[in-house]
Amino acid sequence: MKTELEFLFGSKVRWRLIKFFMLNEKKSLTTSEIIERNKLEAKTAREEAKKILGQLVNAKFLYSRTIRKKKAFFVNLKYSFYDELKWLVVKSNIYPQCEQLNRVKNLGDVKLGLVSGLFINNKKSKTDLLLVVDGLSRTKLKNLIEDLEAEMGQEINYSLMNFEEFRYRIKMFDKFILEILEQPHEIIVNEVEGIIKEIKKNRRR
DSSP states (O other), rough: OOOOHHHHHHHHHHHHHHHHHHHHHTTOOEEHHHHHHOOOOSSHHHHHHHHHHHHHHHTSSSEEEEEETTTEEOOOOTTTTHHHHHHHHHHHHHHHTSSSGGGGGSSSEEEEEEOOOGGOOOOSSSEEEEEEESSHHHHHHHHHHHHHHHHHHSSSOEEEEOOOHHHHHHHHOOOOHHHHHHOEEEEEEEEEEEHHHHHHHHHOO
């Protein structure tokens, strides 16, 4: 099912490529690297991606140059609607706009699912995704992270623990946990609301 932004920009591949370049704005990447990192393995998707890359160059959203006899693409940082597109990308990375994050609920007995870092353009955060899960399905987690990385165009830095470890680290005033909760973040699943409220209350004292 297409998201609103995929409808707006014409196709899933077009939106994914725009989002990919906005999240990798300082990199020059060849066509094969772009296709591989965006999981566009199907022949029709590869052909569409190549066509769209040319269109984005014509629109002056991208520049291209030859590196070791291969054409590489990179973002035009002075593109007229650069700031507006950046805002759209950041907003699209937060649940429910980022539909992939809905799958967090299916990883097991999820106590807490929280996004920061890459998902909300918070470069100071030490993690992109914090998961507190009992009875975790490793297979579902692996598939989710791989799909998120393809959608985001970057490696996802995630932190994982069970509820017992989480509760222990809270009691020990663990710096890592406290910093994540104090910095900008968005919560996907919260079955520990009472604990989080107590943490914030104690920190204000």
